[in-house]
Amino acid sequence: MDSGxxxxxxxxxxxDLTDYVNNGWLSSNEFEGPTFLWNHMIREASREGSDQRNDVPVANLSDADTVINMPMQWYFDALASMVPTAERTDTGVEIPRIDMPTFSLDSQALSGVDAVVGNAVASTRWLDAVGNLAEAVEMTARFVGNVADRxxxxxxxxxxxxxxxxxxMDAVACNADPMTGEQALxxxxxVACNEDFRLNAMQMVELLSCGLSFAQWDDTRMFAYDALNKGxxxxxxxxxxxxMLSNSADDSNSRDIQTDSQPVAQAKTDLSLFEDDDSLSAEDLNNLAMLDPALLSEKEIAQAAQNQFDHAVQFLRxxxxxxxGDIDEAxxxxxxxxxxxxxxxxYAARLIASERWQDLLNFVDLVLRDKPNQVxxxxPEEVVPYEWETIREAALEALGRRDELIAMYQERLDDTYDPNTALNHLKLQAWQD
Structure with a gap:
């Protein structure tokens, strides 16, 4: 169309949208659609590493534990000699985190982890190796949770x-017998379900996603679902x-107040001042947890962790x-x-890739109806400068909906602060001609 x-x-x-979808992350020839946690590079790395894996023994678990723990203990002992507020206890050293120097990998505190992991991944004695890898992950998570990792x-x-x-674990899924694979997973x-990961939902789900390597075959798929259900x-x-612990504490506090000299009715009135704390939205809880977990009660921290997990586990589901292979269900x-x-x-990418433009238009309406400010x-911004409105615009273009496009461009031109005035003039003129 000549616009002058x-x-x-x-x-x-x-x-532009079709090109981006068909040539970017949102396109996948492997499973007929995008995946969030699975990446084809995992399989490629697994295959490339096969030449370095041999039927050689790995360190037994107790030795692996010692190798991992010693540099960590040396690190804390060094801190104890440097930090005046450090206190030695029967179980080790207690140091206020605020007084700790910032942790650095140059300290070599994790050198034992490197040694154990390097030994494990070079072996095809799958269960022994995975046992040591699990120990390495667990001890590393605990260590990181106890240092000042600013x-x-x-x-x-x-x-x-x-x-x-x-x-x-992908190598295990591809090469070990199903029984061994099940035990390894x-x-x-x-480890993913222990206390070190319950407050770190994304890392927990990443570990659970080891099961994705088993989901590709009928005889091992159930292992992946078992891992998901366990999480x-x-x-x-x-x-x-x-x-329940929070409710028990509340009941105890309530009894303490009622045994005081003030009337029960007055006690209930005072307690009501704190009821709003229990009605924080999931978004508020997550924001506070990211800002400073100390602002939340144990119950609220657990609820924030649950909310984050519920969000992250959607990707795994x-x-x-x-x-x-359940493409329609996905x-x-x-x-x-x-x-x-x-x-x-x-989902928008799936509709764009299949050029289901009317379905895409209906989907945009659904998204903006249920969450008007969804981004x-x-x-990328250069592909969708107006977020979901750009996706709507693309669908209208493909469907040739002239009147709606003209109204859209006119509305943008009426907006004094729209940064794309010249482009919208061109678009308006093109559809008016």
Missing amino acids: QGSFNRRQDAD DNEGFDYLKDLIQTVRVY RMITQ IATMSDFASSAS HDLLRIS DRFLRDNHTSEPLADA TMMF
Whole structure:
């Protein structure tokens, strides 16, 4: 269409979105759609590492524990000699975190972990190796939780370690017999569900996602679902236990107040001042937990952890469906959970890839109806400058809905602060001609 300034593509947004979806993360030829936790590079790394794995023994578990623990203990002993507020106890050294120097990998406190992991991943004695890897992850998580990791060096190390475990577990899934694979995955799942990971939902789910490597085959798929269910049950029990403890404490406080000289009615009135604390939204709890967990009660911390887990585990649920071959169910899961930004983006990508433009238009309406201010997370700003409105625009372009597009561009031009005035003029003119 000639706009007076050369040829103007009236389907530019639809073409740009289609190109991005078909050539980026949102496209996957492996499982007919995007995955969140599974990455083809895990399988590639697993295969590339096969040349370095041999049928050689690994350190026994007690020796591995000693090798990992010694540098960690040396680190804390060194801190104890430097920090005036450090106190030695029967179980080790207690140091206020605020007085600790910032942890650095250069301290070599995790050198024992490196040694044990390097020894394990070079062996095809799957169960012995996975046992040591599980021990390494557990002890590293506990160590990182007890140091002043202000620069996140320890946290980043733990994330890399979990990825190493995922690659090795993929090798287990591909090469070990099903019974061995089940036992190995159970060991990793047990670590994922211990107390060190209950407040770190994403790392917990990353460990549970070791099961995705088993989901690709009929005879091992159930192992992955067992791991998922174990994680869900663990977090549910954790939140329930914290709630019961909190309620017991509330009952005790209530009895203490009622035995005082003031009337019971007055005690109830005073207690009502604190009822708003229990009605914090999931978003408020998560924000406070990220700002400073000390601002929350144990019950609220557990609830925030549960909320974060519920969000993160959606990615695992989806990937299990897609990798298992339940493509329609995976797509339905994305659509049903459209108030989650990544899941909504992924479903939009599925519709764009298949050029189901009317369905895409209906989906945009659904998203903005249920969450009017929802943003996109998986599309870059240059592709969707108006967020979901750009996706709506692309669908309207593909469907040739002239009147609606003209109204859209006119509305943008009426907005004094719209940064794309010249472009919207071109678009308006192109559709008016």
